Amino acid sequence: MRWVVIHTLADEQLWTGRVDDASDPAGFRFHQVVSVKELDELGEREHAFGIVGFASDEGVRRNKGRQGAAQGPDAIRQQLAKLPYNLDKGIVPVDIGNVHCEGHALEEAQAELGRHVAKVLDKGTTPIIFGGGHETLYGHYLGARDHIGPDKTIGIINIDAHFDMRDDPEPSSGTMFRQILEEDANAGYLCLGIQEFGNTEALFATARKLGCEYMLEKDIAANDFQDTFTKIDDFSKRHDAVMMTLCTDSIAASSAPGVSAPSPLGLDPKTVKILLTYVARKRNVISFDISEVNPLVDESNKTVKLAANLVAETMRSFHK
Numbered sequence: 638m639r640w641v642v643i644h645t646l647a648d649e650q651l652w653t654g655r656v657d658d659a660s661d662p663a664g665f666r667f668h669q670v671v672s673v674k675e676l677d678e679l680g681e682r683e684h685a686f687g688i689v690g691f692a693s694d695e696g697v698r699r700n701k702g703r704q705g706a707a708q709g710p711d712a713i714r715q716q717l718a719k720l721p722y723n724l725d726k727g728i729v730p731v732d733i734g735n736v737h738c739e740g741h742a743l744e745e746a747q748a749e750l751g752r753h754v755a756k757v758l759d760k761g762t763t764p765i766i767f768g769g770g771h772e773t774l775y776g777h778y779l780g781a782r783d784h785i786g787p788d789k790t791i792g793i794i795n796i797d798a799h800f801d802m803r804d805d806p807e808p809s810s811g812t813m814f815r816q817i818l819e820e821d822a823n824a825g826y827l828c829l830g831i832q833e834f835g836n837t838e839a840l841f842a843t844a845r846k847l848g849c850e851y852m853l854e855k856d857i858a859a860n861d862f863q864d865t866f867t868k869i870d871d872f873s874k875r876h877d878a879v880m881m882t883l884c885t886d887s888i889a890a891s892s893a894p895g896v897s898a899p900s901p902l903g904l905d906p907k908t909v910k911i912l913l914t915y916v917a918r919k920r921n922v923i924s925f926d927i928s929e930v931n932p933l934v935d936e937s938n939k940t941v942k943l944a945a946n947l948v949a950e951t952m953r954s955f956h957k
C-alpha cells in the first residue's frame with residue numbers, strides 16, 4: 638500500500654498563553670502575534686517568518702535512534718507561544734502548520750516539506766522549520782534549492798555533533814549530507830560542533846572525501862570564537878545562499894537530554910546561541926531549521942524550552 642503525506646493546519650490552541658496586555662504591542666507574547674494560515678493564503682512579503690513543522694521521526698527510526706521527534710513541532714510551538722515577542726512588531730510570523738510523515742513514506746514527506754519551504758521562500762518570507770528528526774534538513778534543502786534554482790551555490794551550515802554522512806542505502810536522519818553532496822555539485826557543507834567520539838574514523842574520512850568543512854566541538858569557543866567566526870564568514874562568502882540547521886543533539890546532554898542521541902560533552906547552549914545569532918545576521922542566510930527535539934525523552938520539558946528560546950533568539954537576529 639502507498640502511504641499518503643498529510644498537511645495539517647496548526648492547532649490554534651497551541652498558540653495560547655499568559656496575556657500581560659491585550660492592546661499594547663510592547664506587552665505582547667508570541668501567541669498574540671503569530672497567525673495561523675494555509676500555505677495558499679500567504680501574501681507577498683506579508684510575513685517576516687513562516688513557521689513550518691515537519692512531524693517525522695521515520696529518519697530516526699531508520700537510523701536506529703529513539704523516536705519521538707515527530708512530537709517536536711507542536712511542543713516547540715507551545716513553548717514559543719509563551720515567550721515575550723521582543724522582535725520587530727511590523728511584519729509578524731505566520732504558522733502554516735505541519736507536514737506529517739505517515740508510516741514509512743519519508744521521501745514523499747521530505748518532498749512535500751520541500752514544496753512548502755520553496756513556496757514560503759517564493760513569497761519573500763523566511764522559513765523557520767520545526768523538526769522532526771534531522772531528516773527534516775533534507776526536505777528543507779529541497780525547498781531551498783528549488784527556490785534559488787539549480788545554478789546558484791548553496792551552503793549549509795549545520796550545528797551538529799555528527800556529520801550525518803552515513804553510507805547507508807536507505808535515506809535516514811544520518812545520511813542527508815552525503816546525499817546532498819553526492820547529488821549537488823553546487824552545494825557546500827560546514828559542520829560546527831563535531832564530537833570526536835560521535836563519529837567513526839570512517840565517517841571522518843567520508844567527510845574529508847566529500848569536501849565537508851568542519852570544526853570540532855572543543856575548538857568552537859576557543860580564541861573567543863574568532864576562528865569559528867572567520868570560518869563562517871569565509872564559508873558564507875563562497876556561497877550565493879546559505880541555509881542553517883541545528884541538530885539539537887549538538888548541545889550537552891545536561892542541557893538537552895530530550896534528543897535521540899544525547900552528547901554528554903556537547904556544546905554549551907549559550908555557545909549555540911552565539912553561533913545561531915552570528916549566522917542569522919548574514920545577508921545571504923535564507924532559512925533555518927531546528928531538528929531532533931524529542932519531547933518524549935525530555936526531562937521537565939527543558940530541551941523543548943531551550944529550543945523555543947534558541948528559535949526566538951535566531952528570529953530576532955535574522956538579517957540584523
Ligand SMILES: [Mn+2]
Pocket residue numbers: 771797798799801810884
Ligand atoms: Mn544531525
